[in-house]
Amino acid sequence: MTAPATRPATLEDVARAAGVSRSTASRVIARTGSASPAARDRVAAAADQLGYVPDPAARALVRGSGVRLAVAVVGTTAAVLDDPYLDRVVAAAARVCTPHGLGVTLHWLPRHAPQTLRRLAADRGIRGMVLVNTTKPVLDAVPRSLRGRVVSIGIGSPTVPAYDIDNGAGATQVLRHLYATGRRRIAMVTGPRWLMCAGRSVRAYRGLAREAGLPVRLVPGDFTAARGREAAREILERWPDTDAIYAASDTTALGVIAGLRQRGRQVPGDIAVAGFDDIPLAELSTPALTTASHPVGVIAAAATEAVLEPRPAPPVTLFPSALIPRDSA
Amino acid sequence: MTAPATRPATLEDVARAAGVSRSTASRVIARTGSASPAARDRVAAAADQLGYVPDPAARALVRGSGVRLAVAVVGTTAAVLDDPYLDRVVAAAARVCTPHGLGVTLHWLPRHAPQTLRRLAADRGIRGMVLVNTTKPVLDAVPRSLRGRVVSIGIGSPTVPAYDIDNGAGATQVLRHLYATGRRRIAMVTGPRWLMCAGRSVRAYRGLAREAGLPVRLVPGDFTAARGREAAREILERWPDTDAIYAASDTTALGVIAGLRQRGRQVPGDIAVAGFDDIPLAELSTPALTTASHPVGVIAAAATEAVLEPRPAPPVTLFPSALIPRDSA
């Protein structure tokens, strides 16, 4: 019968049951300060018997530092929903946090709403924060009180260190691969405009086009498969002689392939398709998708660790992305 | 300059700035009790100017009821990771909670560890809880203090109402479709054994097999694509004359298709493949995947609402799943 009667047991109850003062009980429970072995045992036994669990709210209130790491996702979920990106971020964060006794909480942040971020920042239960898919307005709204306890997966700011995939380099590798295999009229389906990483791959694309004298054929995307299919149609209409399509995400690339096939094009025969992210399905699609790796878990783990050990971090940490050539390009 | 100097503003600060007592300031901020228009304005102005945000920890402590809805996921993440299931649950929960001013937090629960659940239950910051992928041991460990504030997406218990997809009926529809199109040697790749929903589809499968006099060919799966590919190999080896494979998840089904193709089988020519979930990629794969709908968002929203309005709920609420015939079967 470890279950308490009605009201959950408080430290006071434990102290009374153990015949010590609340202070001593607190010291034993929180493993802070010193206590005699006898007192320690009695308190531990009482706590166990009463099913005592410290109240995180009270603890956070007085300690001023909480027991949770907040993962704050910026923007609507629609764009992120199609591939299991967020799951992996949260899973990695949880893996890093659990040994520290920290819980992970997930929050949605509207793209332009500093007060939501302030609300979050005011929560003493929150030890630190990892921003995902963040934007400049949001970064600018990071309150001073959060400085040094927040990192960003994606773009950063002078006060918020950034952890991200080097998708400029990744995109370049993929594009060079397309070029090396003879493709000369390469279209690109971008990521959402407001996302920084989208910008980097686009720059890589433009750079290579300029360098090699290739045409620039950009179609906006949003990382979803549905948009990929539509983008394929768009590309075929606007530039019928396109011989390769590079999509900023694998999910989009799979959509592109579906769209092309729907219009009777062979992949990679008529048109090569490459993506980015190396999602589990990339290997299993038909044809297997050529893509670039995106170690989300590693990045998220590094970002989380940076929050937990706030030592001076470089403003931007980029993780390498490697070409994974398969059958689609 | 809404940013406070160093220490975040407290209600005391606001009250002082507005020239009222803390009590009055609290009434205005919390919109409880009455206050004169003049006082109301002055407090609002002061709060705004100081960038005041109420401390959720303190509030939860005194109110005894929190500002967060906990989504607790049971088990390792590996199995859930391959398809964006959790994202959709959390997104739906967030959509329902936001109008109520509630945040959503995500927690991982080990499959057999009641104390983690107790820890969570002790958190006054948590108003209610939605269990995902839960198991019987976890349900049994739900402490009394949480009764009436917790629901489960998946299996339930006498004290925890369940919200789930009727995947027994869904599976039956898919299997009948396979049967109706002439398939007689149907193998099935199941979900993880510890997951209840897996059990229901398996029962549907066994039921139909018995009824129609079909052989039973079960291979364990875990909802991942990789396992699907492996399962396909296994099935071909053990029962080479199999003419249809039903996978308990679309992701697995896509893996199965990849596995079959790898071994030179045509889908649906040689072997029909059907899945379950109707993920976005199902429509885009080649061939387009025959599957059954799984309105995760609707289910999660209903479950969340049930937590927020704790009226007597039926012990189990099943949501219908409909066959979506496409090209793979």
Next chain:
DNA sequence: CGCACACCTGAGAGCGCTCTCACGGCAACC
């Protein structure tokens, strides 16, 4: 004019916890 009743307001207790501080006891040292 007096009384009842509304409405607004501030004082203050207290949510469950941590942590500082002071105190008593005990060992060690000169």
Next chain:
DNA sequence: GGTTGCCGTGAGAGCGCTCTCAGGTGTGCG
């Protein structure tokens, strides 16, 4: 034997907030 220091302990303040309660002011009505 006195001083110093340390260890274990309990009293008590206080984290930021809500909420009860009592008081004070204004209005309506007899």
